[in-house]
Amino acid sequence: MDNDRIAYHGGQALRRGWTTGSCAAAAAQAAAQLLLTGQAPAEIRLETPAGLTFTLPVEQPHREGEAAVCTVRKDAGDDPDITNGVGIAAAVSRAASGVAIRGGAGVGRVTRPGLAMPVGEAAINPGPRAQITAALERAAQACGYTGGFTVVISAENGEELAGQTYNSHLGVVGGISILGTSGVVEPMSEKALTDTIRLELDSLYAQGQRTAFLCPGNYGADFARDALGLDLEKAVKCSNYIGEALDHAVFRGFRDILLVGHAGKLIKLAAGVMNTHSSVADGRQEIFTAHAALCGAGRDTLAGLMESVSVDACIALLDRENLRAPVLARIEREIEKRLALRLRNRGHVEFILFTAKYGILAQSPGAAALCERLRESK
Numbered sequence: 001m002d003n004d005r006i007a008y009h010g011g012q013a014l015r016r017g018w019t020t021g022s023c024a025a026a027a028a029q030a031a032a033q034l035l036l037t038g039q040a041p042a043e044i045r046l047e048t049p050a051g052l053t054f055t056l057p058v059e060q061p062h063r064e065g066e067a068a069v070c071t072v073r074k075d076a077g078d079d080p081d082i083t084n085g086v087g088i089a090a091a092v093s094r095a096a097s098g099v100a101i102r103g104g105a106g107v108g109r110v111t112r113p114g115l116a117m118p119v120g121e122a123a124i125n126p127g128p129r130a131q132i133t134a135a136l137e138r139a140a141q142a143c144g145y146t147g148g149f150t151v152v153i154s155a156e157n158g159e160e161l162a163g164q165t166y167n168s169h170l171g172v173v174g175g176i177s178i179l180g181t182s183g184v185v186e187p188m189s190e191k192a193l194t195d196t197i198r199l200e201l202d203s204l205y206a207q208g209q210r211t212a213f214l215c216p217g218n219y220g221a222d223f224a225r226d227a228l229g230l231d232l233e234k235a236v237k238c239s240n241y242i243g244e245a246l247d248h249a250v251f252r253g254f255r256d257i258l259l260v261g262h263a264g265k266l267i268k269l270a271a272g273v274m275n276t277h278s279s280v281a282d283g284r285q286e287i288f289t290a291h292a293a294l295c296g297a298g299r300d301t302l303a304g305l306m307e308s309v310s311v312d313a314c315i316a317l318l319d320r321e322n323l324r325a326p327v328l329a330r331i332e333r334e335i336e337k338r339l340a341l342r343l344r345n346r347g348h349v350e351f352i353l354f355t356a357k358y359g360i361l362a363q364s365p366g367a368a369a370l371c372e373r374l375r376e377s378k
Contacts, residue, residue: 017077019180021128032139048183106158112171114206243274
């Protein structure tokens with residue numbers, strides 16, 4: 001195994017992988033060698049833009065008319081990735097000069113502005129395109145070839161897999177995207193998800209939307225649609241990365257931000273927690289307990305809040321003590337303060353917290369008006 005494949009997270013050795021972009025580049029290099037010499041290599045030694053070098057096995061070398069075709073299979077290492085194991089094929093043929101890169105079966109096509117490639121182009125991002133071009137140039141130099149290439153990149157079961165991604169929401173249809181800035185998949189990396197959040201915000205901004213509508217997950221999205229009547233085509237699911245999403249929204253230039261989410265996640269904002277994954281930070285009971293104490297709750301109530309297993313359980317206990325309204329009012333003000341600190345006067349954010357049992361628990365003063373603006377906007 002390549003030494004570059006090992007990464008260490010929390011003392012645990014995990015395998016790095018290679019991106020679909022690296023697969024496409026290696027497949028293109030192998031296919032070019034087959035085209036120019038009549039023989040395909042068993043593997044390609046590929047140096048990635050990140051400076052790491054991988055040995056990628058080459059599969060299914062064959063000829064299709066004037067093109068040579070090779071496949072390299074995606075290996076995501078120890079990172080959970082739906083494209084793990086997918087074969088990325090490159091069909092390479094001669095051209096007079098330069099390198100023309102096209103998308104084939106299973107590779108999506110861009111239909112909305114704001115993405116890395118213009119509308120109408122194959123969803124092969126600039127990073128992978130540069131990798132593919134460099135790989136073909138290496139093959140040409142090794143074989144003494146001075147002409148150009150046309151390469152068609154395809155993805156095994158790409159159209160089916162695309163249904164499990166954000167692609168249709170981003171405006172990429174008909175298949176997966178060929179991605180990877182670094183060429184490397186870092187194990188258990190958050191980067192792919194945060195990159196997707198940024199892409200979605202960029203795409204919506206390019207379409208003219210000026211209110212960033214953020215939902216941490218499916219609960220928030222469903223509530224926003226069913227209870228608030230909001231169009232989810234205008235929403236970005238930001239998962240637990242609320243701080244990252246807020247930062248990029250103001251960087252991109254959105255004038256206003258609406259954040260709608262389940263109280264189990266958003267209540268954490270009152271403690272300044274902007275990555276709400278439970279493995280990073282929790283503190284839900286502590287937040288309720290602290291604010292209840294400031295509202296005069298007794299010791300038994302505070303102990304009960306600390307032992308509660310959910311936001312709904314905390315609310316039920318506060319209701320028994322007639323403390324729900326003052327405690328939530330304090331929490332609401334604290335969330336406003338923490339969000340203002342995060343944005344540092346670079347933007348304006350409103351929020352709505354809910355649970356399925358109780359509906360809206362807290363919302364900022366301008367949230368209803370911002371919802372109405374979203375409903376009216378085209």
